[in-house]
Amino acid sequence: MGIQINRLKSVLAEKSRTNKWLAETLGKNEATVSRWCTNENQPSVETLYQIAQVLDIDIRELFNRTK
Numbered sequence: 413m414g415i416q417i418n419r420l421k422s423v424l425a426e427k428s429r430t431n432k433w434l435a436e437t438l439g440k441n442e443a444t445v446s447r448w449c450t451n452e453n454q455p456s457v458e459t460l461y462q463i464a465q466v467l468d469i470d471i472r473e474l475f476n477r478t479k
Contacts, residue, residue: 418474420463421449427467437466 424434431449435442438459447453455463464471 416451416476417454418448418451418460419476420455420474423467423469423473424449427469429467434463434466438462 424430431445432442434440435445438445440459444453448455460471460474464474
């Protein structure tokens with residue numbers, strides 16, 4: 413498995429939200445959101461900002477700490 417850059421899967425679980433909900437909220441394909449959750453692909457910075465807004469969190473919560 414590659415580097416786990418984002419914490420999207422964990423944050424969605426903490427917020428009791430699903431990939432499907434996020435995909436519908438952002439107008440994205442469910443498969444795309446799934447790839448973000450498995451860290452297969454990464455959303456753009458703009459999309460991460462939108463995700464933070466809809467989940468009402470600080471954008472930094474979407475990332476694994478580096479230090």
